[in-house]
Amino acid sequence: MAEQDPQSRDENNPELAGHSYDGIQEYDNPTPRWWELLFVGSILFSVVYTIWFHSPQKGRTIEKRYEANLAANMRLQFGEIGDLTADEATILKYMNDEEWLKVGASTFTTNCVSCHGREGEGLSGPNLTDEHYLNVKQIADIAKVVTEGAKNGAMPAWGNRLHPNEIVLVSSYVASLRGQNETGPRPAEGQIIAPWPVPNETNDKAPDDKNQQAFGTDTSVR
Ligand code: HEC
Structure with a gap:
């Protein structure tokens, strides 16, 4: 569990992503879970809001x-x-x-x-x-x-x-x-x-x- 959580990652010894392009390697630093949830949440919200905003109801815009x-x-x-x-x-x-x-x-x-x-x-x-x-x-x-x-x-x-x-x-x-x-x-x-x-x-x-x-x-x- 602790390995999944980027907060508790050992900063002096970060994990590598496991691939190498032209000799360039990459640290495995995934975006935090809360950020992903926010991202997905805002996309879902935009769909709902767009439908609401453009609905033929008066006074929305x-x-x-x-x-x-x-x-x-x-x-x-x-x-x-x-x-x-x-x-x-x-x-x-x-x-x-x-x-x-x-x-x-x-x-x-x-x-x-x-x-x-x-x-x-x-x-x-x-x-x-x-x-x-x-x-x-x-x-x-x-x-x-x-x-x-x-x-x-x-x-x-x-x-x-x-x-x-x-x-x-x-x-x-x-x-x-x-x-x-x-x-x-x-x-x-x-x-x-x-x-x-x-x-x-x-x-x-x-x-x-x-x-x-x-x-x-x-x-x-x-
Ligand atoms: C996009 C340009 C435009 C706007 C904006 C505009 N007009 Fe005109 N108006 C014209 C033109 C061109 C004519 C002449 C039409 C013709 O040749 O029969 C005209 C003709 C008229 C006439 C008749 C004049 C005549 O000699 O018989 C009146 C009255 C008039 N406009 C009033 C208004 C009023 C009041 C507004 C604003 C609420 C307005 N116009 C906004 C272009 C415009």
């Missing part, structure tokens, strides 16, 4: 936990305004609400500036501060483009990535950029559209005929 926390925070934040509908009246309402517009602005900063520029002046995406629009005829179309994307994903769809309220608020923010006429690297794209309605006249949804004709052909949101 850091990413999922972050998403759950984010959603909870969002519910808290949006408790005050409830669930918004992405219609003309709502977008106009928050376009004129300084405080909530800041939430829309921060959504824009996080998700949109990489293509539309810090001020909305346009980069790979079109300028959002001028009077020209490619996919937008009325203010509610902004939310539609944001939700569904456009041009086969060149403009990504945000419907699954943003809270519905964020979509409304970022749409309000985008609507508020109109007329700031920031100079960007791209020429004006699309057509000039009718001005946004005044908040109290939101029933008047139809753009005038001239605009409808101008946008009848190439304005479908893809």
